[in-house]
Amino acid sequence: MSPVDRRVILKALTAAVGMLAARPLTAVGAVPSEALSGEWTVQTLEAFADTMIPGKRRFPGDLAIAGVVNGPGAVHAGAMHVLTSPELPIAPVLPEVAALLNARAVVYAASHLILLPVISPAFVGLAFRHRTALTIELFDTDDLDRPIWQVLGLLVGMAFDTAAHLDTRQAVMAKHPGLDWLRFPLPDSDGLWRFRDYSYGRTLAALHPATTPSGSPT
Structure with missing residues (x-):
């Protein structure tokens, strides 16, 4: 993969983070098959997501999810819906990201004398402890592709x-796996959140009398 390709990937991933911070996406439902070129790309990205935030297997023989915990993980919480959203500029570069990850998995497997299965992508074929060890290497400060994995992990x-x-309100009411696991609070009856308990047990500053109804200073 050339340095130009890496810049394109990182640019798309970084733009996606900015867009997500600005507003929620609207894409829901099953991950569209046309969003990615091949099931192996989906499996590879799911395996990466499961390594970052593990979850239970969705069905017997689930290859992407290692099933090292009983609760929900990133895949259950919609990681692929985020990555493949038509509102984000990521889908075109995801096959390259998956290919890069699998190439790194092949190198890792060779250096550790691990025989990879031929029925799944290289990263998916690694046991969870090896996926974790490789991911730690990907996040090493000296790794050339570290920014890609950092943004993808974010x-x-x-x-x-x-x-x-x-x-957010709909997600909480529908018991989104991640928010429900984190015990994200329900909104008030009008759909807004108000946090009356201060983290230090007291108000840190009095409300300025010129504050607007929306909470903005004048």
């Missing part, structure tokens, strides 16, 4: 921690 985390692809 997007995966946003799917679990914030339900970035859904309206």
Whole structure:
């Protein structure tokens, strides 16, 4: 993969983070098959997401999810919905990201004398402990592709921690796996959140008398 390709990938991933921070996505439902070129790309990205935030297997023989925990993980929380959203500029570069990850998995397997299965992508074929060890290497400060994995991991985390692809109120009411696992509070009856308990047990500052109804200073 050339340096130009890496810049294109990182640019698309970074743009996606900015868009998610600005507003929630609207894409829901099954991950569209046309969003990615091949089932192996989907499996590889799901395996990466499951390595970042593990979850239980969805069905017997689930290859992408290692099933090292009993609770929901990033895949259950909609990581692939975020990555494949038509509102984000990521889908075109995801096959390259998956190919890069699998290439790194092949090198890792060779250096550790691991025989990879031929029925699944290289990263998916690694046991969870090896997926984790490789991911630690990917996040090493000296790794050339570290920014790619950092931003990809951030997007995966946003799917679990914030339900970035859904309206927050609807996600909470529907018991989104990530928000429900984190015990994200329900909104008030008008759909708004108000936090009356301060983190230090007291108000840190009095409300300025010129504050507008929306909470903005004048």
